[in-house]
Amino acid sequence: MTAAPDSPTPDSPDDTTADRPRSGSVETELAKERTFGGAGIDVDREIRVIDLADTSRTQSELDDEIWNAAADIGFFQITGHGIDERAIDAAFDMAERFFALPDGVKAKRRMAPGTNSGWEFRSQRRPSTGTLDQKESYQVTVSRMDLLDLWPTGDELADFERTMRSFESTNHALAMRVLSSFARKLGFDDEFFTERHDPTSPEYQSTLRLLHYLPVEVDDLRRDEWRAGAHTDFDCLTLLHQRPGQRGLQVCPGADAAARAGDGELGWTSIEPTPGTITCNIGDMLMRWSDDKLPSTLHRVRMPRPDEHLGPRYSIAYFAQADRDAVIEPPSGRHAPITASDYLQQRIAANFAAG
Numbered sequence: 001m002t003a004a005p006d007s008p009t010p011d012s013p014d015d016t017t018a019d020r021p022r023s024g025s026v027e028t029e030l031a032k033e034r035t036f037g038g039a040g041i042d043v044d045r046e047i048r049v050i051d052l053a054d055t056s057r058t059q060s061e062l063d064d065e066i067w068n069a070a071a072d073i074g075f076f077q078i079t080g081h082g083i084d085e086r087a088i089d090a091a092f093d094m095a096e097r098f099f100a101l102p103d104g105v106k107a108k109r110r111m112a113p114g115t116n117s118g119w120e121f122r123s124q125r126r127p128s129t130g131t132l133d134q135k136e137s138y139q140v141t142v143s144r145m146d147l148l149d150l151w152p153t154g155d156e157l158a159d160f161e162r163t164m165r166s167f168e169s170t171n172h173a174l175a176m177r178v179l180s181s182f183a184r185k186l187g188f189d190d191e192f193f194t195e196r197h198d199p200t201s202p203e204y205q206s207t208l209r210l211l212h213y214l215p216v217e218v219d220d221l222r223r224d225e226w227r228a229g230a231h232t233d234f235d236c237l238t239l240l241h242q243r244p245g246q247r248g249l250q251v252c253p254g255a256d257a258a259a260r261a262g263d264g265e266l267g268w269t270s271i272e273p274t275p276g277t278i279t280c281n282i283g284d285m286l287m288r289w290s291d292d293k294l295p296s297t298l299h300r301v302r303m304p305r306p307d308e309h310l311g312p313r314y315s316i317a318y319f320a321q322a323d324r325d326a327v328i329e330p331p332s333g334r335h336a337p338i339t340a341s342d343y344l345q346q347r348i349a350a351n352f353a354a355g
């Protein structure tokens with residue numbers, strides 16, 4: 001496995017400190033992630049669907065409903081979210097057109113190490129599996145796009161920048177609405193997370209990620225490859241847009257407890273792409289910030305089975321990642337304080353090959 005120059009060294013068998021968190025480090029999350037690479041078994045579980053537009057509840061009832069769904073499984077789905085289906089379709093249409101550009105054009109917007117912005121092709125190696133994700137992706141981090149010259153020109157792809165800026169901003173607004181719900185339940189001000197995810201700040205590092213999982217041939221399907229290997233997200237909250245018919249997302253709630261119990265394989269539950277629905281999940285930053293009350297749940301994208309759609313799979317994720325200068329400091333002191341910048345750098349270093 002190729003490691004980025006500043007990534008933590010892999011554990012050696014006699015490394016007895018591997019499970020102990022170092023102060024201000026992400027070792028707890030990494031130690032967990034390295035143990036979850038196996039295929040596992042399929043398990044049915046309810047993934048709750050919450051209608052944000054249902055006015056029969058008070059705000060505080062809605063906050064409870066969101067909190068309970070998140071605290072149980074770490075994943076839930078929302079409808080009535082206010083994002084126009086046409087805007088979602090337009091973003092997917094643009095994403096497909098971006099990935100169809102010649103490699104030479106995409107390579108001009110290549111993701112530089114540690115920036116989490118721009119284009120990458122089969123470069124993400126998950127600590128859980130040690131294999132490369134069978135995908136390419138392009139990340140829009142609005143604070144860095146001009147600085148790093150990452151937008152395709154209008155000649156290369158007309159209207160791309162405008163469409164993506166608008167979609168990023170729509171997703172940011174929705175993510176802040178959901179995070180405000182969590183803020184109230186955690187006893188923070190309504191605006192606590194909104195102030196720490198400020199798109200006008202140079203420290204903003206939330207990102208919109210366009211994903212293209214590569215088409216496959218039946219003969220190429222190998223049991224030990226993944227479209228996206230098992231992982232937890234680094235952020236506070238992820239909003240995930242999927243396309244009907246393009247399956248593969250699976251989640252494994254309570255994976256660490258199941259692995260500790262050591263009684264057999266982990267159980268994975270499929271999340272079906274449903275029109276009008278956005279899938280939400282808690283990431284590691286919010287797990288820390290909530291004193292581990294909200295779980296950041298392990299998930300992955302499996303390869304299609306031989307009788308399924310073998311063509312490409314597209315998805316779009318918005319990762320609400322606290323601004324670089326925000327300090328993640330849970331009320332109980334259970335985890336040492338760490339800036340969101342240090343936090344993210346350590347996770348990125350462990351996930352991307354150097355270069």
Ligand SMILES: O=C(O)CCC(=O)C(=O)O
Pocket residue numbers: 209211228233240242249299300301314315316317
């Ligand atoms: O494409 C998907 O359905 C999930 C993507 C994902 O988990 C990620 O990019 O972190």
Ligand SMILES: [Fe+2]
Pocket residue numbers: 231232233299
């Ligand atoms: Fe993810």
